[in-house]
Amino acid sequence: MFSLKRLYNLIQVVLAPLLLLLLPFYLLRHPGKRRHLRQRLGGALPDYTRRPSGTIWIHALSVGEVTSALPLARALRSELPGHTLVFSTTTSSGKSLAERMIGPFVDAIIPFPLDILPVVKRFIKLINPRLFILVETDFWPNLLFELSASGVPALLVNGRISARSMRSYQRYGLFFRPLFNQFRLLCMQTKADTEAMQRLGISPDKLRTLGNLKCAAPWSGDEQRDRPIPLPALGKPDRLLIVCGSTHPGEEQIILDCCNRLVSRHRQVHVALAPRQIDRAGELVELAESFGFSAGLYSEHTTADPAVPPITIIDTIGDLAELYRHADIAFIGGSLVPAGGHNPLEAARHSCPILFGPHMEDFSEIRDDLLASRGAFMVSDGAAWEKVVERLVHRPKLRRLVGKRARTYMHQRGDVITAHLATIRDFL
Structure with a gap:
């Protein structure tokens, strides 16, 4: 223990001159970091x-x-x-x-x-x-x-x-x-x-x-799905909202390819893509357009918008949970590509039927429990993703049943x- 602390601080001392030399250049490139660094x-x-x-x-x-x-x-x-x-x-x-x-x-x-x-x-x-x-x-x-x-x-x-x-x-x-x-x-x-x-x-x-700790969310009336959505057009009764949370490069192409056919068959379907890194939002707008979609940024919509394009790219922090509240279907990103997956509990808490790919290694126990409770679907690839989503779009009772099972799984761990x-x- 003592030697580790000594070694760690010795390395800091050795590197300090170089870091001090580079610091002004870093702050010139990132002026917004100055106050944060001082604090x-x-x-x-x-x-x-x-x-x-x-x-x-x-x-x-x-x-x-x-x-x-x-x-x-x-x-x-x-x-x-x-x-x-x-x-x-x-x-x-x-x-x-x-x-x-x-x-x-x-x-x-x-x-x-x-x-x-x-x-x-x-x-x-x-x-x-x-x-x-x-x-x-x-x-x-x-x-x-x-x-x-x-x-x-x-x-x-x-x-x-x-x-x-x-x-x-x-x-x-x-x-x-x-x-x-x-x-x-x-x-x-x-x-x-x-x-x-x-x-x-x-x-x-x-x-x-x-x-x-995410299982410790409140189970009170303020969790109801009739709470206003930040983007009202996504919450219209005739909309069917699919929220794809924490997506990674490579997954968006798979999803958009599937949605090309899905949206042509079901005009009420709207897809919200929330990339894991929000600085990729502009890149995803261009990617959606390359698939023939009009796409908009979540931050740029207002309540006065007469219409919403079929694809919305989530470029804000902290709004994904609110969107899960109003989602009809949730996909958990990082799972169709080998990125280890992300936590599906936020979607489960809001009674969403959940889809994830085969790469949920980082949340394997939660994955297994959700699958055992029949509150989620695991899909192997884009074709399977499209098939399960198509089934859920056609069957609202199934969506509600699977979502209820996911929420019950959460409630039992409250x-x-x-x-x-x-x-x-x-x-x-």
Whole structure:
């Protein structure tokens, strides 16, 4: 442990002159990063009121992790009103989403510190956390070692290990094992994730399987599908909305090729493509046009639009979940190409019948459970995708039945937040 910390900081010292030399050029190319960098170095940290019970510091890397953290932040504010909640994110997009989603439930939203020893020490001193909670990922040696040295327990929640991550952890086990051992407890999403951690050499005493925080979403009336959609034309009764979430290069071609025939047979079908990287939105508009479609950007539509083209490209952050609420069919991207897939729980929560391809390795346990509950379809290729979608378009009762099964699967795991709160209380 000691040697790893020394080696890590020695490498930082050796590389520092080069990084300082390159920094002005980076900031000239990305002027918007200047303020963000200053904050990540500890400048202008916001003031917030410390409650007598102490401070809980929650960290989420970016957009996906912020979404996962929402039920936890909401529950902590409700159950532990005497504590100060500080929430950090690493990326600018994550911070923007956190300000909108997490802001009402926490006392401050701050940038995550750069993992430079003096910077990390400054953050820990100013925040003075009683507990540090990391959501899913973003492991940094100096922060974890300093938290441990300061006597601050670190807790991982919603932990998961993809096949790709597992290969990296095994290859660089001398680095990752001491890092993971800085946590007092690692709470994993599935038994498979817990078993993977054990194979890495983490003691079973440090591991718990608590489920996925996205299963902890509220089941109240505000989840009804009649809530207004941000783009009203997509919510018209005569529209049938297919939302393709977190798509990757190569998948959009398959989907658009299928939709060329699908839309010609069913004029009411509208497809919303949400690329995993929203900076590809312009590229996808051109791709859709190459297939003969008129396509529009989600951000450019207004409620006054008289019509919506058959393809909408989602170029905004944080709106995919809202679109799943109104979707008639959901496709989970990263699965028709070998990208490991993405989390289907958001679509399941909104009663969507779900399709995904054969490459769901990163969510294999959820995939298997959804298939076993008959709340999803696995398709092998574009032809199978088109065949299943055609069937669902023709059979609204089947759509509702499969969607209900997916939602029931989620509902049965709704005690996830209770387990997390009980665990967190053990450290306070």
